[in-house]
Amino acid sequence: xxxxxxxxxxxxxxxxxxxxxxxxxEVDGFSRGEESLQYALQAGYIRQKATDLTQYDVxxxxxxxxxxxxYLDNATFKDGALVTDICGVKSVLERLVYAxxxxxxxxxxxxMAGKETSGIRxxxxxxxxxxxxxxxxxxxxxxSDVIELKEYIQAMRFGRIIExxxxxxxxxxxLTSQLAHIVSNAYVKSPEVRGCExxxxxxxxxxxxxxxxxxxxxxxxxxCNRENVIKELSGLIAHLQEYCxxxxxxxxxxxxxxxxxxxxxRETIKRENKKK
Amino acid sequence: xxxxxxxxxxxxxxxxxxxxxxxxxEVDGFSRGEESLQYALQAGYIRQKATDLTQYDVxxxxxxxxxxxxYLDNATFKDGALVTDICGVKSVLERLVYAxxxxxxxxxxxxMAGKETSGIRxxxxxxxxxxxxxxxxxxxxxxSDVIELKEYIQAMRFGRIIExxxxxxxxxxxLTSQLAHIVSNAYVKSPEVRGCExxxxxxxxxxxxxxxxxxxxxxxxxxCNRENVIKELSGLIAHLQEYCxxxxxxxxxxxxxxxxxxxxxRETIKRENKKK
Numbered sequence: 027x028x029x030x031x032x033x034x035x036x037x038x039x040x041x042x043x044x045x046x047x048x049x050x051x052e053v054d055g056f057s058r059g060e061e062s063l064q065y066a067l068q069a070g071y072i073r074q075k076a077t078d079l080t081q082y083d084v085x086x087x088x089x090x091x092x093x094x095x096x097y098l099d100n101a102t103f104k105d106g107a108l109v110t111d112i113c114g115v116k117s118v119l120e121r122l123v124y125a126x127x128x129x130x131x132x133x134x135x136x137x138m139a140g141k142e143t144s145g146i147r148x149x150x151x152x153x154x155x156x157x158x159x160x161x162x163x164x165x166x167x168x169x170s171d172v173i174e175l176k177e178y179i180q181a182m183r184f185g186r187i188i189e190x191x192x193x194x195x196x197x198x199x200x201l202t203s204q205l206a207h208i209v210s211n212a213y214v215k216s217p218e219v220r221g222c223e224x225x226x227x228x229x230x231x232x233x234x235x236x237x238x239x240x241x242x243x244x245x246x247x248x249x250c251n252r253e254n255v256i257k258e259l260s261g262l263i264a265h266l267q268e269y270c271x272x273x274x275x276x277x278x279x280x281x282x283x284x285x286x287x288x289x290x291x292r293e294t295i296k297r298e299n300k301k302k
Numbered sequence: 303x304x305x306x307x308x309x310x311x312x313x314x315x316x317x318x319x320x321x322x323x324x325x326x327x328e329v330d331g332f333s334r335g336e337e338s339l340q341y342a343l344q345a346g347y348i349r350q351k352a353t354d355l356t357q358y359d360v361x362x363x364x365x366x367x368x369x370x371x372x373y374l375d376n377a378t379f380k381d382g383a384l385v386t387d388i389c390g391v392k393s394v395l396e397r398l399v400y401a402x403x404x405x406x407x408x409x410x411x412x413x414m415a416g417k418e419t420s421g422i423r424x425x426x427x428x429x430x431x432x433x434x435x436x437x438x439x440x441x442x443x444x445x446s447d448v449i450e451l452k453e454y455i456q457a458m459r460f461g462r463i464i465e466x467x468x469x470x471x472x473x474x475x476x477l478t479s480q481l482a483h484i485v486s487n488a489y490v491k492s493p494e495v496r497g498c499e500x501x502x503x504x505x506x507x508x509x510x511x512x513x514x515x516x517x518x519x520x521x522x523x524x525x526c527n528r529e530n531v532i533k534e535l536s537g538l539i540a541h542l543q544e545y546c547x548x549x550x551x552x553x554x555x556x557x558x559x560x561x562x563x564x565x566x567x568r569e570t571i572k573r574e575n576k577k578k
Binding site: 211291 | 414416433436464475477478486487488490492493495497500503505506509511516517518520521522524528531534535541542545546550557559568572575
């Protein structure tokens, strides 16, 4: 039986431990916070504290990007260990890993799951049930390493597995997740936001659900994917300005056309998704 | 028993008919489209076609803003009839109604319910179950008229009733609904939108759920609330530009502060809503 270490016992790390332990794997864990470690031990998420990473065949790094980069660059892993991570940005990590020869095998992973709360108390073995997960492939990625990672992914009961390059991941994530969090965070800044909770049938809730981003988590994520996020954000601002211009110039035909363009794209996406 | 006429048999008009008929009221309906009328008759939503509006104690106008304005200004109602409407904009209607003496009593209404589909085939008696509804009050509004309207609102099984002026309604709706539809419609215009459906844990779905707005419905709604929508949209663009500037100047402290401002507002809203 392969020995697995999970570094970082937050909601994601804790849930990975719990899910893999439930699936029958031998999982040890490490957290800088003694409380999270004790919680993981008492909840039965892990067998014991992971102290020496050279003892593990598989290491799953579940900490923020900068700390992940520190581990990938400086930690001593077992020769040939499979090392993965859960970061929401992938290109910076791959560039670091492939910058010099490593004694470990790296395949990046990004679980598309979470909650509005964080920490190991929010962790659960079913957090990933049916969720999407992305595996990033580089030129140097070995097929056998991807197959091995998929074994653990399936044990965690993810739904769909998407495979792509780190660059494609970062471009798509800039739109689907990073931009969405900025828009939601900006949306609540209207002076009309106070006392408006009765004035909505759901659109406002959708727009603002993820407004409460933890800036200490998200600022580094944005910094690690700066160019893609700038591109998406500038693009959205330019598009929004078109509606604003049409409204300001009382050009209702232009406004209608601008809305129609979005509707047609939306319908195309829906059709394409149905086919899959 | 008071006789009720519902003008317009789309999803909202049809659902009003069905809900009020179920509650024991005598409801007749009118639609320009013969098919909707036949559907409403066969489904038992209405007793018969409403041909002469002077026969009704209550008239509920459930058509788009321009047609609503046409009815409010030109139709012949029974003396003292209670007339209401379901439009998503309210100030333009009140200004029209109160521009000259009327032989009817007007109280505006805005049901915060709907579906992504439209037409009477999407109507159902439970569309309004627990939904918010707004009643607009003007200086001339009589308390007894509001009480009477609330009787029908309760029969339709709405949840919370919010009462405010038409001006306040239009300001809040510009943010909670009208801006949301523009943002969602603009969001899908990114070149990265194709093939991104696997790259999201839900944020992207939330942002784009209402992207497919019907421009023939929404353009007039925006036109009737132009100044408020411009104000919200300009405000959002200015806020989004702050994140963009911070990203472009690599000022992560500024970016963090900008995100924190939104998070704090979001937390304040959540706290306030919990108290209610």
